[in-house]
Amino acid sequence: MKFPILAMLASSPAHGYELKRELEQHFGAALPPLNTGQIYTALGRLERDGFVVAEGVAQDNRPNKRVYRLTDDGRAALEDWVAQPTPATRLRDEFFMKLVLAGRGGIADPRALIERQRGEYLQSLRDLDRLQAGANGDPAQSLLIEGAALHLEADLKWLSLCEERLLTAEVSP
Amino acid sequence: MKHVLVTTGLEKTYDSDGVPVAALRGVDLAVAEGEFVSVMGPSGCGKSTLLHLLGGLDRPSQGEVHLDGRRVDQLSEAAWAILRRRQVGFVFQFFNLIANLTVADNVELPGLLAGQSPREARGRRRELLADLGIEEVAGSVPSRISGGQQQRVALARALVNHPAVLLADEPTGNLDTQSTREVLELLRGHHERGQTIVLVTHDARVASAADRVIHMRDGLISEETRLSGERDPAALASQLVRLEV
Numbered sequence: 001m002k003f004p005i006l007a008m009l010a011s012s013p014a015h016g017y018e019l020k021r022e023l024e025q026h027f028g029a030a031l032p033p034l035n036t037g038q039i040y041t042a043l044g045r046l047e048r049d050g051f052v053v054a055e056g057v058a059q060d061n062r063p064n065k066r067v068y069r070l071t072d073d074g075r076a077a078l079e080d081w082v083a084q085p086t087p088a089t090r091l092r093d094e095f096f097m098k099l100v101l102a103g104r105g106g107i108a109d110p111r112a113l114i115e116r117q118r119g120e121y122l123q124s125l126r127d128l129d130r131l132q133a134g135a136n137g138d139p140a141q142s143l144l145i146e147g148a149a150l151h152l153e154a155d156l157k158w159l160s161l162c163e164e165r166l167l168t169a170e171v172s173p
Numbered sequence: 174m175k176h177v178l179v180t181t182g183l184e185k186t187y188d189s190d191g192v193p194v195a196a197l198r199g200v201d202l203a204v205a206e207g208e209f210v211s212v213m214g215p216s217g218c219g220k221s222t223l224l225h226l227l228g229g230l231d232r233p234s235q236g237e238v239h240l241d242g243r244r245v246d247q248l249s250e251a252a253w254a255i256l257r258r259r260q261v262g263f264v265f266q267f268f269n270l271i272a273n274l275t276v277a278d279n280v281e282l283p284g285l286l287a288g289q290s291p292r293e294a295r296g297r298r299r300e301l302l303a304d305l306g307i308e309e310v311a312g313s314v315p316s317r318i319s320g321g322q323q324q325r326v327a328l329a330r331a332l333v334n335h336p337a338v339l340l341a342d343e344p345t346g347n348l349d350t351q352s353t354r355e356v357l358e359l360l361r362g363h364h365e366r367g368q369t370i371v372l373v374t375h376d377a378r379v380a381s382a383a384d385r386v387i388h389m390r391d392g393l394i395s396e397e398t399r400l401s402g403e404r405d406p407a408a409l410a411s412q413l414v415r416l417e418v
Contacts, residue, residue: 118396122377122381122398122400123401124413129382130409131410148414
């Protein structure tokens, strides 16, 4: 939550509720449900670390509104975050563990594991298509769904490769 | 449950310069009425051979094929020609439309051949082209329309006689992403209205539209997955496409 908030504050100061609303506008249904409490908790930490400062703004008949502004340290931290390349998505290493160890120890038939895993991926592809139909053109969610589907297609190809190399050739890694 | 297509012990051996090559080595498959089955597998696994045997484009070396309760693997070519007109719809990767006929004539022809009156054939053609969103190209010849449109015409042609089963061999293999999605959407729509479909594809995303995905390997069915439309969308969204904050 830290960096998205800093990024929101880079263009103009804002109060907690505005930040929540803006995040929701950008990411739509792709965002997990947010509550304002989470935002204020994160803002409190950022304030403590010197990345944002808060100013009270007087309101009629209501307690002062706290408006948050990015500090120079905050901007530097944000720029650093944005400049770092994001590591590639992790492979399904847990399945790979199961596959190699189950085969080696005679715990389960690796072919059956691959079949079950392929079934799981196919079902997930089907699920994504249903989600896409329900996304109603929400651009952020729609793109994320496409991304997830492309990853699954790669997972399926990789599964076939495991099958070829580990099972057909009878070679242990 | 009624089965539209049933195969038992289906085998096919080709002769390759005097060497017998087994393309199918005993396939048992039962497709229920209204079911959508995808067949996947690496090149040479026998999936296209299977589809050809189901549609009578080739004859098995061993085993039986039953279509709508009737044994059909021993029928003559003439009997198959009639059966294909009335009970089997085919869609191929390369559309196979008749190049010098208009879209309208391509779609009406199988209806006329199956004994529909010109008026009936025209009515059915109008209905299908409207349903598939290609009315505006009715007067064009196939070479003047896009690949995606050609495949939709091929789909209309395949469906014109209300076939008991639609057989599709890599129907999206030659289409871009957008056209693939459209053709898939149409297949799904017809499946929802009760059309039985057997589809061969190497595209997992296309395959996953089916009720059941069959995997073939070395001429045999090696695995089978039943897919469900029942998983809770909210839970799925959080598992598959949620950003972390």
